[in-house]
Amino acid sequence: MRENDIRFFQHMLEERKEQILKNISGSSRELDELHKSHEVMDEGDFAAVSTDNLINEEILVAQRRELEEIEEALAKIKNGTYGICEMCEEPIGMQRLKVKPFAKYCITCRQIAEKSPA
Template identity: 55%
Template sequence: MNENELKMFKRILLDRKEQILKNIVEYKSEIGELKSSETSDDADLATITIDTALEETLTKKQSKELDEIEYALSKIDEGTYAICEMCEEEIGIERLKVKPQARYCIVCREIVEKTTI
């Protein structure tokens, strides 16, 4: 991976990070509004509970992605970005375009997924 490509992925990661931070703030304020709004109707309350659970799941997912992005950014600084952590081969650009915070190449990712489940 050359310098320009590395800069491009850094930009992508930073943009994504910004977007996630915005999303999390939005989710949190929405959840806050829902919780503070007065509800007497049972049906409404049920809907709110489901919505809140969904939002919390989304927030958790985004927080996890945020950690992965932070990690990828630290690897850019260390000069180890785009190198598979398992086989130490370079991760393909096409794969990184789909998932810029990828830690493993496609082959290793499959192995990791099989062993962690």
């Protein structure tokens, strides 16, 4: 991959990372405030808030996972293995990386990985 392309993806990954960090800290603060305000709510409100919390926490888990994948991709940029499929060691297509800059596998291997049991 060319230097320019790598810089492009590095920028993309860093922007996404910043966005996620902001989301995570924002959501954590919201959750804290909700926990603090539970005392003043009646049961109906409490149920509504619990559902919201559940959704929030699921999003948080997903965002933390994405953050890990971004960190891995940034580490690969540093050691020069970015954009190479972890399974077949062929380059991952640029189009695929533009959609998912932290992709670990090329499209073919991704399909194999999805079909095989975990």
